[in-house]
Amino acid sequence: MKQAKLTSGRKFFRRKTIVTAFVVLVLVSITALLASLLANEKPLYVKYKDRNLFPALSLKGYADIGNERIVYATVDWQKLQKENVIWCPIIFSPGKSDAANADYKSPLDSQVHDKGQRHLLGTTRTGADVLSGIIHGARVSLTIGIFSMVIAGFIGILLGAAAGFFGDYRIKVSRAGLISTILFGLPLSWFYGIHLNTAFSVFGSIIFALIVFPICICMTYFIGRFTAALFGWNHKSFLHIDQFISRSIEIFNSIPRIVLIITLSAIARPSILSLLLIIGFTSWTEIARLVRAEMLKTRESEFMQSAEASGIKMSRQIFRHALPNILAPALTAIMLGVASAILIESSLSFLGVGVPADVVTWGSLLNEGRQNFNAWWLIAFPGIAIFLTVASLNLLGDALSEMLNKSN
Amino acid sequence: MRSYLLRRILLFIPTIFVIALISFVILLNSPGDPVERMMQAGGTGELIPGVLQEKQRAALRHQLGLDLPVFYFDIHSVSENGSGRYIPAISFHLHNQFHRWIFGDGVNTNGIICGDFGVSYLTQQPVSGLISDRIGWSLFFTLTSIFLAYLISIPVGIKSASQPDSTFDRTSTIILFLLYSLPLFWVATLLLMTFANPDVLYLFPAAGVKPIDGYTDGAGIFSKISLSLPYLILPTICYTYSSFTFLTRLMRSSMVEILGSDFIKTARAKGLSEKKVLWKHALKNSLFPVITVFAHVFPAMIGGSVIIESIFTIPGMGNAIYQGINTQDYPLLIAVFTITGLLTATGYLVSDLLYAWIDPRISFSK
Numbered sequence: 201m202k203q204a205k206l207t208s209g210r211k212f213f214r215r216k217t218i219v220t221a222f223v224v225l226v227l228v229s230i231t232a233l234l235a236s237l238l239a240n241e242k243p244l245y246v247k248y249k250d251r252n253l254f255p256a257l258s259l260k261g262y263a264d265i266g267n268e269r270i271v272y273a274t275v276d277w278q279k280l281q282k283e284n285v286i287w288c289p290i291i292f293s294p295g296k297s298d299a300a301n302a303d304y305k306s307p308l309d310s311q312v313h314d315k316g317q318r319h320l321l322g323t324t325r326t327g328a329d330v331l332s333g334i335i336h337g338a339r340v341s342l343t344i345g346i347f348s349m350v351i352a353g354f355i356g357i358l359l360g361a362a363a364g365f366f367g368d369y370r371i372k373v374s375r376a377g378l379i380s381t382i383l384f385g386l387p388l389s390w391f392y393g394i395h396l397n398t399a400f401s402v403f404g405s406i407i408f409a410l411i412v413f414p415i416c417i418c419m420t421y422f423i424g425r426f427t428a429a430l431f432g433w434n435h436k437s438f439l440h441i442d443q444f445i446s447r448s449i450e451i452f453n454s455i456p457r458i459v460l461i462i463t464l465s466a467i468a469r470p471s472i473l474s475l476l477l478i479i480g481f482t483s484w485t486e487i488a489r490l491v492r493a494e495m496l497k498t499r500e501s502e503f504m505q506s507a508e509a510s511g512i513k514m515s516r517q518i519f520r521h522a523l524p525n526i527l528a529p530a531l532t533a534i535m536l537g538v539a540s541a542i543l544i545e546s547s548l549s550f551l552g553v554g555v556p557a558d559v560v561t562w563g564s565l566l567n568e569g570r571q572n573f574n575a576w577w578l579i580a581f582p583g584i585a586i587f588l589t590v591a592s593l594n595l596l597g598d599a600l601s602e603m604l605n606k607s608n
Numbered sequence: 609m610r611s612y613l614l615r616r617i618l619l620f621i622p623t624i625f626v627i628a629l630i631s632f633v634i635l636l637n638s639p640g641d642p643v644e645r646m647m648q649a650g651g652t653g654e655l656i657p658g659v660l661q662e663k664q665r666a667a668l669r670h671q672l673g674l675d676l677p678v679f680y681f682d683i684h685s686v687s688e689n690g691s692g693r694y695i696p697a698i699s700f701h702l703h704n705q706f707h708r709w710i711f712g713d714g715v716n717t718n719g720i721i722c723g724d725f726g727v728s729y730l731t732q733q734p735v736s737g738l739i740s741d742r743i744g745w746s747l748f749f750t751l752t753s754i755f756l757a758y759l760i761s762i763p764v765g766i767k768s769a770s771q772p773d774s775t776f777d778r779t780s781t782i783i784l785f786l787l788y789s790l791p792l793f794w795v796a797t798l799l800l801m802t803f804a805n806p807d808v809l810y811l812f813p814a815a816g817v818k819p820i821d822g823y824t825d826g827a828g829i830f831s832k833i834s835l836s837l838p839y840l841i842l843p844t845i846c847y848t849y850s851s852f853t854f855l856t857r858l859m860r861s862s863m864v865e866i867l868g869s870d871f872i873k874t875a876r877a878k879g880l881s882e883k884k885v886l887w888k889h890a891l892k893n894s895l896f897p898v899i900t901v902f903a904h905v906f907p908a909m910i911g912g913s914v915i916i917e918s919i920f921t922i923p924g925m926g927n928a929i930y931q932g933i934n935t936q937d938y939p940l941l942i943a944v945f946t947i948t949g950l951l952t953a954t955g956y957l958v959s960d961l962l963y964a965w966i967d968p969r970i971s972f973s974k
Contacts, residue, residue, distance in 0.1 A: 383698060387679075387681075390679075394633075395678065447619060447622070450619065450623075450956075451619070451622060451623045451626050452626075453956070454623050454627070454949070454952055454953040454956045455626075455627055455630065455949050455952065455953075456907035456910050456911055456945075456948045456949060456952045457907070457911065458907075458908075458910075458911025458912070458914070459907075459910060459911055459914070459929065459944070459945055459948050459949075460630070460945065460949075462911075462914060462929060462933070463634060463929070463941050463942070463944075463945045464634065466932070466933040466936075466941060467634055467637060467638045467639065467938070467941075469639075539789070543791055546791060546793075547791065547792070547793050547915055550793045550915070551914065551915065551918060551930060551933070552933075552934075553933050563793075566793065566794065566797060569797065570797055570800075570919070573800065573801045573805045573807070574807060576801070579794070579797055579798065579801060583791065583794040583797075583798070586791050586794065587789055587790055587791065587794070590789045590791070591785070591786065591789035594785070594788065594789050595785070
């Protein structure tokens with residue numbers, strides 16, 4: 201009796217922590233989404249010379265009133281002769297220096313508050329507001345965490361599902377086409393897709409490579425196949441998809457991921473986009489391995505065999521029957537992946553790599569704290585932000601995988 | 609089993625090839641012109657007239673092998689004079705940058721296969737020399753802290769697995785979970801802030817691995833160790849901490865799994881004491897995954913070393929990466945990446961072979 205009570209109490213405690221973690225994540229996401237409305241030196245709403253302006257929401261960045269142009273980024277909103285104004289909850293922009301409160305003002309110190317608001321979590325050396333930096337840092341971290349895992353999840357699910365579903369003896373291709381692809385297709389795609397691919401930005405280059413690679417590979421495959429067919433050579437061979445992908449995963453796993461990410465981001469131009477691409481393209485192996493194992497299990501299950509026996513098209517077997525069953529386990533890996541991507545991003549910006557220097561992130565705030573150990577607020581608050589986000593993600597990921605294991 | 613071993617060892621060849629290929633492609637795409645960087649670093653850029661400068665540039669290009677094609681192979685017919693059937697043949701030519709980078713050309717470079725990673729942009733010294741000065745500290749910290757992590761995590765894991773749902777188990781699980789989610793660089797900064805801060809507690813020095821003015825002349829090995837010890841404690845804690853949480857969690861789950869298996873029930877039914885069941889039957893079997901995971905701990909530590917070594921200014925490989933980034937010294941970066949990749953790949957190979965030796969049922973994941 202006592203035992204039962206104890207476990208139910210523990211279950212309740214566990215459920216409570218999971219709910220807390222979920223709430224933390226929702227709060228962080230909302231903060232990230234609304235960052236520029238929550239902490240911005242531009243007001244939400246200004247009435248100036250009978251015109252209604254919404255500087256914090258504006259994408260244009262300026263307004264013409266009569267023959268006067270107000271540039272939102274440079275105008276001094278405090279001194280402007282406005283008739284009515286609604287400020288953002290925090291009236292400081294991230295990284296904007298504030299000379300009156302420069303040189304590490306603690307949240308407990310007396311501050312100069314000529315703007316009518318204190319720096320609630322203190323300031324940096326240049327007087328930039330820490331709270332505002334943390335709010336905007338949430339946006340950077342979550343953007344990189346989520347979008348890099350969207351990329352990694354896409355690659356991982358695609359490769360893992362292909363390896364698990366097709367195995368080694370399910371796809372037959374023309375042997376001549378295969379040889380031609382390996383001999384000509386891969387060098388051609390390297391030459392056109394990577395070597396000549398210098399004219400674009402990072403994103404453009406990747407899109408270009410993604411277009412060029414399939415074209416080169418398909419072309420060489422069909423040319424090889426039909427040329428061989430002309431000479432009457434019609435041998436077929438199995439495409440060992442599983443072998444190939446599994447070995448690639450093993451090879452890729454042998455490369456120290458963090459060192460690879462650091463090296464790549466030192467060479468790429470610092471931007472959030474290139475960082476999330478780098479993290480995304482190097483983190484798919486764990487997801488692929490998990491999806492492959494799940495796919496192998498699913499393929500052996502009875503409903504898949506009956507689907508196959510009833511002659512359903514292969515694409516329908518994959519997308520309607522197999523994939524929905526492996527998405528939940530993939531999701532746990534993706535969740536844990538988001539946590540580790542956020543950790544990697546903040547370590548990189550702590551080192552000053554990857555994210556441009558003018559973007560304020562949790563890691564870059566911590567890095568500023570490293571310059572002056574007396575500024576405890578610069579170390580404590582961003583650290584707590586990282587910790588809470590990562591811990592909630594890990595907790596939810598663990599809880600999800602536990603739930604799935606129990607239901608199996 | 610034998611076929612597994614053979615295939616696993618054969619897989620090592622493409623692995624190191626891919627690592628070399630990735631490093632080479634990164635090196636090719638690193639921004640800036642190496643020749644310009646070399647001339648700037650050599651300080652001869654402005655002193656000589658334009659024509660000579662061009663000549664020097666060309667000489668440097670040749671010396672660095674940049675006048676060669678990147679990859680070079682062609683497809684031609686085996687039949688000589690154009691008569692007869694077309695028999696395609698593919699031949700790789702050795703005069704290309706990739707081949708030169710790996711095997712060297714015997715004149716200017718010996719290639720990475722002999723450990724020649726070129727010349728650092730910054731100091732004009734061979735990169736390999738820079739690295740061999742530094743690799744010692746990194747390996748020292750990595751190996752010491754892996755040893756310490758095992759030393760702590762195995763007993764903790766066993767204790768919490770053998771008494772599931774006890775107070776010890778619950779608190780250790782919660783603490784480990786919290787530690788697992790703490791960012792390593794934050795922990796390191798907090799440690800420095802509390803224990804190496806003249807305003808709070810000044811127990812340990814904040815940077816370096818030995819006193820600034822070096823060891824005293826004629827100091828014996830023990831006095832050297834005692835001089836260096838305070839410098840080593842905080843970094844070792846950080847190094848150990850990062851793998852300790854992972855290992856303890858693994859040890860616990862592995863032990864729980866083994867304790868639920870049939871042969872443990874048999875051992876208990878035989879009337880063996882709980883102690884004997886735990887230490888003699890369960891421990892041996894639950895240790896396998898924990899020990900063979902060594903290879904997975906190793907790359908994580910190398911990754912963590914970049915952060916730890918740059919925070920504590922330890923003259924190791926991780927700090928070399930950090931300096932390489934700050935000074936845009938790409939040959940140094942690439943060299944560190946290649947070497948850590950090789951070390952990791954070797955670690956994985958060894959751990960897989962160990963695993964196969966312990967558990968001969970293994971095959972290539974079927």
